[in-house]
Amino acid sequence: MNPTLILFQRELRSYFATPVAYVFIVIFLLLAGSFTFYLGSFYERGQADLEPFFHFHPWLYLFLVPAVAMRLWADERKSGTIELLLTLPITMWQAVFAKFLAAWCFIAIALGLTFPLWITVNYLGDPDNGVIVTSYLGSLLMAGAFLAIGACLSAASRSQVVAFILAVVVCFLFLLAGFPLVLDVFRAVSPQGLVDAISGLSFLTHYNAISNGVIDLRDLVYFILTIGFWLYANAVVIDLKKAE
Amino acid sequence: MIETSFLTKRYGTLTAVERISFRVESGQVLGFLGPNGAGKSTTMKMIAGFLAPTEGRVTVCGFDVEERPIDAKRALGYLPEGAPSYGEMTPRSFLEFVAGIRGLEGEYKRRRLDDVIGRLQLEGVLEQSIETLSKGFKRRVGLAQAILHDPPVLILDEPTDGLDPNQKHEVRGLINAMAKDKVIVISTHILEEVHAVCNRAIIIAGGKLLADATPAELEARSRYHLAVSLTTTETAAAHTALQGIADIESIEVDPQDHRLTAFPKKGRPILTAVADTVKARDIPVSELQLETGRLDEVFRTITQPHSREAHP
Numbered sequence: 043m044n045p046t047l048i049l050f051q052r053e054l055r056s057y058f059a060t061p062v063a064y065v066f067i068v069i070f071l072l073l074a075g076s077f078t079f080y081l082g083s084f085y086e087r088g089q090a091d092l093e094p095f096f097h098f099h100p101w102l103y104l105f106l107v108p109a110v111a112m113r114l115w116a117d118e119r120k121s122g123t124i125e126l127l128l129t130l131p132i133t134m135w136q137a138v139f140a141k142f143l144a145a146w147c148f149i150a151i152a153l154g155l156t157f158p159l160w161i162t163v164n165y166l167g168d169p170d171n172g173v174i175v176t177s178y179l180g181s182l183l184m185a186g187a188f189l190a191i192g193a194c195l196s197a198a199s200r201s202q203v204v205a206f207i208l209a210v211v212v213c214f215l216f217l218l219a220g221f222p223l224v225l226d227v228f229r230a231v232s233p234q235g236l237v238d239a240i241s242g243l244s245f246l247t248h249y250n251a252i253s254n255g256v257i258d259l260r261d262l263v264y265f266i267l268t269i270g271f272w273l274y275a276n277a278v279v280i281d282l283k284k285a286e
Numbered sequence: 287m288i289e290t291s292f293l294t295k296r297y298g299t300l301t302a303v304e305r306i307s308f309r310v311e312s313g314q315v316l317g318f319l320g321p322n323g324a325g326k327s328t329t330m331k332m333i334a335g336f337l338a339p340t341e342g343r344v345t346v347c348g349f350d351v352e353e354r355p356i357d358a359k360r361a362l363g364y365l366p367e368g369a370p371s372y373g374e375m376t377p378r379s380f381l382e383f384v385a386g387i388r389g390l391e392g393e394y395k396r397r398r399l400d401d402v403i404g405r406l407q408l409e410g411v412l413e414q415s416i417e418t419l420s421k422g423f424k425r426r427v428g429l430a431q432a433i434l435h436d437p438p439v440l441i442l443d444e445p446t447d448g449l450d451p452n453q454k455h456e457v458r459g460l461i462n463a464m465a466k467d468k469v470i471v472i473s474t475h476i477l478e479e480v481h482a483v484c485n486r487a488i489i490i491a492g493g494k495l496l497a498d499a500t501p502a503e504l505e506a507r508s509r510y511h512l513a514v515s516l517t518t519t520e521t522a523a524a525h526t527a528l529q530g531i532a533d534i535e536s537i538e539v540d541p542q543d544h545r546l547t548a549f550p551k552k553g554r555p556i557l558t559a560v561a562d563t564v565k566a567r568d569i570p571v572s573e574l575q576l577e578t579g580r581l582d583e584v585f586r587t588i589t590q591p592h593s594r595e596a597h598p
Binding site: 121 | 331337338362366368
């Protein structure tokens with residue numbers, strides 16, 4: 043069997059070998075639910091859709107995805123298993139990809155477990171299920187982008203805490219790249235072209251476009267390129283740091 | 287077969303390994319000796335393909351580690367320092383995982399798993415998570431992983447470190463049993479290990495290769511090589527008697543147990559002369575020994591000028 047697949051299976055199983063996975067899933071579901079009902083006024087709006095649910099995903103992921111990502115490489119480096127893993131006949135790319143994919147799959151499982159909400163809106167009314175499907179897709183893609191950032195930064199440090207904090211900060215910048223909070227800083231020091239480029243990097247803008255039910259190829263490509271870029275950076279960081 | 291040529295690793299301004307070249311053939315068990323921080327682990331990591339050399343190259347079974355990394359890694363079993371493994375896994379699932387990545391399948395995979403589990407006596411702990419195992423078992427799991435695919439080349443970084451004497455003995459037995467048709471490189475700073483398992487030793491200090499010889503040849507470099515030691519109640523009389531032997535260069539008396547050691551002039555055998563002299567003078571000798579040479583003394587003489595606090 044393909045080494046990527048074998049490593050993927052090992053990684054995914056390792057989440058469920060410890061209570062971490064269950065704690066994560068429970069917290070994710072509790073927070074997703076309470077945001078939807080309390081902050082999002084799910085009932086009070088009187089509309090059968092999942093907009094209040096998806097609306098809070100970026101903020102939920104901001105903290106929960108770095109928590110999943112922080113152990114990916116920091117742990118391997120700390121325990122020395124990175125030496126074992128990278129001297130097995132598997133390429134760096136396969137290892138980076140397999141570990142990322144397993145973590146992504148784990149988040150997808152957590153996200154998938156929010157299905158009772160979907161059933162609920164269908165029971166309460168007649169929602170546009172097409173929009174819900176694209177929203178799920180957008181949410182998963184955005185989680186992947188957060189995760190790729192977190193994976194890369196987890197390779198930069200032996201400490202999971204440092205990896206977590208770095209990831210939250212960088213994810214926050216990417217999330218709000220299109221907003222004055224971030225743009226004003228760049229506006230002061232860089233040309234307009236760069237400011238425009240940075241504003242185009244906002245996760246939120248691209249996510250909102252997809253969760254409105256419009257799948258624009260550019261938004262898909264954006265997330266896939268972001269993931270690809272950070273995974274590439276991930277491999278580079280591992281290479282640089284493994285001597286330490 | 288392993289071949290390194292001018293292997294060099296620099297970290298910034300620090301040179302951890304400097305132009306090390308050697309070649310190890312099948313059937314050889316090569317001991318890597320050196321003080322802590324000498325560059326042993328760094329050299330092994332480069333052979334195993336974990337670290338890229340700054341200069342020079344390594345080939346494993348003819349495959350250049352940098353150009354054909356996957357082929358080289360297939361031919362190689364590696365036990366990293368400290369025998370790391372995934373703590374939340376059981377030995378069985380861990381070995382299954384390694385077997386999977388190494389591409390072992392079906393009947394062959396089952397046979398290999400049974401073989402290493404038997405060899406390293408892991409039957410009793412197969413279903414226990416690795417983090418709950420004792421140090422000895424963790425080390426054995428690491429060794430099992432390294433020999434799982436029956437590789438022609440084995441690199442073991444301090445395979446007996448932290449084991450108790452019985453476990454050390456077992457691991458050495460295991461290495462000896464595999465030595466016949468493999469290339470085995472082990473690093474150690476336990477000198478007795480060199481005698482127990484190695485038929486060749488390389489001494490590294492300060493990143494440089496300082497000696498490459500068989501253990502016996504290394505011992506021959508010792509000041510003690512062919513010296514004669516004896517214990518007697520009449521130390522003074524024996525001392526005077528031995529001074530009369532022409533081939534003896536000097537005589538030392540151990541300040542603690544008053545054991546006499548006579549050092550020969552270079553290349554001169556003195557055992558018979560010493561034995562005859564003490565017999566002729568009727569000196570009561572409770573013990574008389576021909577020294578083969580002391581490895582620890584050779585080790586110190588070779589490495590001390592080069593020792594430094596160095597990079598891991």
